[in-house]
Amino acid sequence: MEYNCRLGVIGTRRDIFSKQDALKYNGLILEKLNEMGIDFVDIQDINEEGLLFDDRDVGSIVQKIKRENVDALFFPHCNFGTEDLVAKVARAMHKPVLIWGPKDEAPLENGARLRDSQCGLFATGKILRRFQVPFSYMNMCELDDPYFEWRLQNFMKASQVVKELDGLTILQISTRPAGFWTVMVNEGELLEKFNVRIHPVSLPEVKQEMEIQKREREDEIENVIETIQETMEIDVAKEAVYETAALKCAMKALMERYGCKAAAIQCWNALQDNVGLFPCVANSLLNEEGLPVVCETDIHGAITSVMVQAANSLESLPFFADWTVPHPTNPNGELLQHCGPWPASLMKEKPRFGSPFAFNHSHPGSLHGELVGGEMSIVRFDGDNGEYSLLMGHAKGIEGPRNQGTYVWIEVENLKKLEAKIVEGPYIHHCVGVHGDVLPVLHEAIKYIPGLKSDYYDTNDEAMDALLRGE
Known part of the structure; x- marks a missing residue:
């Protein structure tokens, strides 16, 4: 990308x-x-x-x-x-x-x-x-004046966000998990309000594409296997590595065929019955290439990932996460975690290619490792009842207990305020994080996205406007 x-x-x-x-x-x-x-x-x-x-x-x-x-x-x-x-x-x-x-x-x-x-x-x-x-x-x-360069670059990045969102097509792989009502979206509204389109494909189509890749793109599959071997500690059978590489190539081929800049996949549980894998490592590999793939068919999460990645101009890759549990000792600490879709390059050490703990290690395909800390932005595009907003704020990585999957403990300014915002909506338990501060870019981009408003958990529009003025 x-x-x-x-x-x-x-x-x-x-x-x-x-x-x-x-x-x-x-x-x-x-x-x-x-x-x-x-x-x-x-x-x-x-x-x-x-x-x-x-x-x-x-x-x-x-x-x-x-x-x-x-x-x-x-x-x-x-x-x-x-x-x-x-x-x-x-x-x-x-x-x-x-x-x-x-x-x-x-x-x-x-x-x-x-x-x-x-x-x-x-x-x-x-x-x-x-x-x-x-x-x-x-x-x-x-x-x-250094302000001139910074301000112009901020405008350029904001314009890139607007460009990426307008006409965005997201590959939806299968339906949403039946029990996940939180990831319901209004496809018509997304098209009418934001010119965002969804291209759905079924799991049989994905499986068919995997077979095509195995027949016609063996060299590409081998290159993906080499990447897995170089960047991950492998704790699964060779066959699982091969199938994961084929899945990654199939998903990328489908994205390219249908002009999709991002994908949202039903990562459980029909995929395991059809393909025999969790897609987390395949997602991680695509995210590493700047092709955002999010879990649990979260279309709004995919939109968030595209916006955040464009706002950061690939200076650091975004990661798709769950808000999960509060830190055991830090009152403003929180665990961001998911079964393993984060880019391996963001990990403190080589992540482990294994199976997800949340599903009793039933199938291979998960990634386990701790994210590098530092200053971050946390963002979520979401909406309900016809109103859409962008939840945004800052965080920093902190120490915390070991976890499985890809994870990082973060500290925010006021967890109680953030918690209430997520529960009271229109947000869900998913977010997108990225190292660095993309809030000034997204704040400016919203000016050009009708129907979308800003919603900050640790600053406000007035403070962001002052920042853009160089105050």
Whole structure:
């Protein structure tokens, strides 16, 4: 999995302010973006100035930006800018929008001002609201201010989240476990509200695909077996390793065939009757490759994984977990655990390929190991009664008693508050964790996802807004 968010850069100016200063800053901005390694498309070929200031250029700019498959728009106000033209372009594109201007200098000795970029941003914000265009604002700063890079990168990652969610297709492998009413979803609402689609396949289809992989992709199966041998301690028969590798290849083939970025599998108990395995290790291998696979046919969990992974740009892989039991001595400690779908690279030591304790070790396929600690983000997309929200907060790894499956003990700021939020809903016992802080990215992304609201267990919207302002 690779992420690439392409930015459309559309500098703007207004005639009554310095044209030369606007040209100078436009050049400096494009140079800075090149230094940052941003994949961007500019409008240098649209007119002699490479700036948005003439209504006659709007159509050409929109055509170019659409042709170049741009994912987000950046409107630097190189002087005051032309607010109505910015709004026209932005509304035509339906992409995340960032507005910013370089910090204005002091007036000249004669009292004249060259740019008035701040004043222009005030005007643009008003007109974007009139046009009902959601937008982000990066506070004025110098180009060499570290805030500029951090804030722009946050916007790019947020735009990547929006891009990944729009048109997302999730491979649903079999039905939900009959007793798990908690993972019921409204497939129609997901399509109507978020343009998220589900492609269901049956267990016989998976089994058939495994046989195809065995006949036609033996080299790939052998490569997966080598990966298992290199990254895991094996405590099952060779046949189980081979079948697990075939299952992994089959699931990946089905995801690719149906254009799915994630999968949700009924990991018990029909799978054991049909295939003779638990899929945890196969899930782990796919998660390691940046192809999120979640347990118990949790479609909302798969959506969460896709959002978190995009927000983190694969700087660290996400892991799908159960909230399980409180820490025996730490009042704000909690156990995150599951039967073994977490990437092996996140473990403190080589995890053990065995069988799940929760099912009396009935079939092979589980993974056992402790996650590396550190600072984390914990996230859950969920909804009921037509309302959807994103539960988010921070955690850090702590010491705790040994467990089976893949697990980590974490500490949160206020477990009682978190516990009440999960019980009172719309959330369930599943979440997605990732090392690092993805909350600023997700906070910004929600601006561009109608029908989804933020819900924090250890901060709030005001604090997150302040963070994005660089306060």
